[in-house]
Amino acid sequence: MESLLYIVIRGIAIGILISAPMGPIGMLCIQRTLNKGRWPAFFTGMGAALSDLIYCLLTGLGLSFITDFIEANQLLLQIIGSVVLAGFAFYLFRKNPTRRLTTPNDSPNTYWKDFVTGFILTFSNPLILFFIIGLFARFNFLLPEFRYYHYISGYTAIFCGALLWWFTITYFVNKVRSHFNVRSLWLINRIIGSVLLIMSAVGLIMGIKDYISL
Template structure:
């Protein structure tokens, strides 16, 4: 469950278009419309995690016998993503906000569709699954149920925290803060990737 919480937080944490949308809605319309937008994004992330898990569950024997190699590959994916996140403009892909939904369900729906339209997140999820050994032969069905629920909970906690924080500092929040947050997150992901890369190589050759 702890691994699931970490994966849920890390999948949601990079401040791409959905992050900018949630911050924009917090600043313009208040915390709760933005939070339900984040809930929709969290559900989309969970769907992609389930698709990833179902795809990899058929090759658990391969994962067991090649865990170190997968850890190295997953760590490389994380490092590449960290480099991209470090230099990316967090507001570049944000579409102009012309929509003003009248209900939380519409906020939820736009958050889900906004996130689901980016299937490249699968590569990031695969890297996280490999890095944290989320899929293992010794895990039972109830482990996975708890794990996937924890992923969803981790994502919910992230969006709850983001909307709470932005709402509290809304008078002082600007795009430079997003740049700083993106680079801090990139540094954390890079460190995790480097650690996994070194650990995987040491298991392969030593």
Template sequence: MTTVELLIYIIFRGLAIGILVSAPMGPIGVLCIQRTLNKGRRSGLATGIGASLSDLFYAMLTGFGLSIVVDFIENNQAPLQIAGSLVLTCFGIYLYRQNPARNIRKRLNQKSSFTQDFASSFLLTLSNPLILLLLIGLFARLNFFLPEMKVGHYILGYVSIILGAFIWWLTITFIIDKVRSRFNLRSLWLINRGIGIIIIIMSLVGVGTGFYEYFIK
């Protein structure tokens, strides 16, 4: 793989991980949408940025652990891809069945600053270590780490992850702000189902590819 190919490889996979780890409409997604609807796009974006930085922390934690055993990962790519894809399949099924609006209280009358919205979102996301499982699955499924990667490549990868997350929150708050008069909580349920289906399909393709590489090829 040439230097340019490696950079493109890292950037696109980093962006994909950032988007996929942010896209599921869990408590933070619902909170971001509610704040956008009730207090404006600025408040929703602050919520998304807080969640993105927390996701970056967990991504670095995951990456540090995986980079230690990068040789093991290289020698066991197919089994790890199968395992990571199975984890993502379970997550996709869970996401498909979840009703994200059910467990969230509306904050119609609460007033808070940009900093408070950011901090509350960061801490709420940080309190959910299950994100680690999703990240491990994504890192393994997308084969994010390669033996030839150096420190600069890792930094580029993490920057791409947070950029992908930021692109997601920027897009979702823009859309919600534009269609606020036609948006309802059922839309969250439909978004969750759509994302769940995408993750399940992507994961099943990963399982099939892993089995082919490990058992047939």
């Protein structure tokens, strides 16, 4: 029972730490909370959480060929991820925030699209696998004495920890959502889109530069 509690607590901590860095997906969730409402943003985070869980499973299963593939194609993957990120940046630039000031649409299709975009944006950065490996090592998440039910509980806890993070972030951002007018939402779209574009440009330039120098 003690070991089960051990892996659950550490699983929740890993899930939160994977999600917490304010990268592209974090800024996209903030933008969607302000423009579309809390739940579309939460489903975006849920898609990211599923992507993180898949990478955690790959790490836990010890699929070394995945790690070898990422190491061998790190620069190419960085370039592809930067291109995907740039696509989201241009998408934000073209968004019209005035259409999102009404009550958010509760259509399951909308939520599904938010979920998929969150998943794709996170999954397009497989380099996070190395961060997960570091967290697993730091928290001693993989121990030989653990049995299958420990790991089922642990990976479930990772997913729940990630969902807890996105639930909390979207809750607090949604609280201040009513203080933003059309111009504020337009400005936020441009700022977040600009940041994403800069991040993608830096990654693309560095990736191409390192790829050419090989």
